[in-house]
Amino acid sequence: MYDHTRLRDRHACGAAARAAAAALAPAGAARALAAGAALAGALGLSACPGRDAPKPVSPARPPPRAMAGDPLGADSLMADARRLSAPDMAGRGSYQPGGERAADFMAAAMTRAGLEVVRQPIVGRIDNVIGIKRAGPDAVLVSAHYDHLGVDSAGRVYPGADDNASGAAVLLGMARAAARRHYRHTVLFIAFGAEEAGLVGSGVYVANPVWPLDRTLAVINFDMVGRNFFEWGSGRRGAAAIVGLEDRPDLAAVARRAARAAGMDLVPVPARLVELFGFEDRTDEWWFRRRGILALHMSTSLHEDYHRPTDTADRLSPAQLEGVARTAAGLLEHLATTSAPGGAD
Numbered sequence: 001m002y003d004h005t006r007l008r009d010r011h012a013c014g015a016a017a018r019a020a021a022a023a024l025a026p027a028g029a030a031r032a033l034a035a036g037a038a039l040a041g042a043l044g045l046s047a048c049p050g051r052d053a054p055k056p057v058s059p060a061r062p063p064p065r066a067m068a069g070d071p072l073g074a075d076s077l078m079a080d081a082r083r084l085s086a087p088d089m090a091g092r093g094s095y096q097p098g099g100e101r102a103a104d105f106m107a108a109a110m111t112r113a114g115l116e117v118v119r120q121p122i123v124g125r126i127d128n129v130i131g132i133k134r135a136g137p138d139a140v141l142v143s144a145h146y147d148h149l150g151v152d153s154a155g156r157v158y159p160g161a162d163d164n165a166s167g168a169a170v171l172l173g174m175a176r177a178a179a180r181r182h183y184r185h186t187v188l189f190i191a192f193g194a195e196e197a198g199l200v201g202s203g204v205y206v207a208n209p210v211w212p213l214d215r216t217l218a219v220i221n222f223d224m225v226g227r228n229f230f231e232w233g234s235g236r237r238g239a240a241a242i243v244g245l246e247d248r249p250d251l252a253a254v255a256r257r258a259a260r261a262a263g264m265d266l267v268p269v270p271a272r273l274v275e276l277f278g279f280e281d282r283t284d285e286w287w288f289r290r291r292g293i294l295a296l297h298m299s300t301s302l303h304e305d306y307h308r309p310t311d312t313a314d315r316l317s318p319a320q321l322e323g324v325a326r327t328a329a330g331l332l333e334h335l336a337t338t339s340a341p342g343g344a345d
């Protein structure tokens, strides 16, 4: 999740900022400039960290063999979350070798899942990684950002296990599960880059969509889905929030059923409430919602390890990951097989 309270108008990476701003220009110049500056400033981390570092020579390791099992099971999801938050990924920072390694890992995993993979350049060496399962002319999007804060100027690594190796793991699990399904609609599995720099990758996607936005039925986004629910409050197991269903009681019922089957208590949160809290532009689905596309977002919420080096894989809840993945897979099954443009079934 993007922390806009740390937005800095830094110009240490002016060229990169201008490139990001240009890429985002169709989506709104003012925001593009802010996002570009944020990208350049890497959110208060060192200026353009790792920008001139050599490209890693070895490709990312393929996913472990355990992937042959249930792709929505806790073991498989945790394997990916651990892999993405492992030391050699170095916090998956934009402009840093770890970020590129994470993108390679996502692309390799999607290819192995049998999807057609497209890498959409964002700026510099940062890509959105998109796996496509083609069917009809309308598409459902499933998304999660794979980047995190990387390594700061003091050499501290931010593993970002919950933010957002957890969501990226759910994305991959759903992509593998989808490879075994037949859908009426095309499904795009999108791993966004540079989210922590101000929703930059998703902004680039919306400005230059791989699938036409007017043929995009819905997006389901995951950001921070691997901890007990709202650890600052209840810290309950078996619960997760979903944002954006308030105008679709039909889908809310589907989501509730899917959650119940997964042993989850799904907490519906209206997008308007998120807006009132000033959190609406902190996760990637925001770009889609403001374009009028049905934008759903799942999260187990913030906690004290948020954007700290202590956001590590051993603090994830495997059961929560599985519960979110199974709930979302039930929702995707419905959206990808029965929803029609305009929202009618």
Ligand SMILES: [Zn+2]
Residues within 6 Å of the ligand: 001, 002, 003, 163, 196, 307
């Ligand atoms: Zn974050």
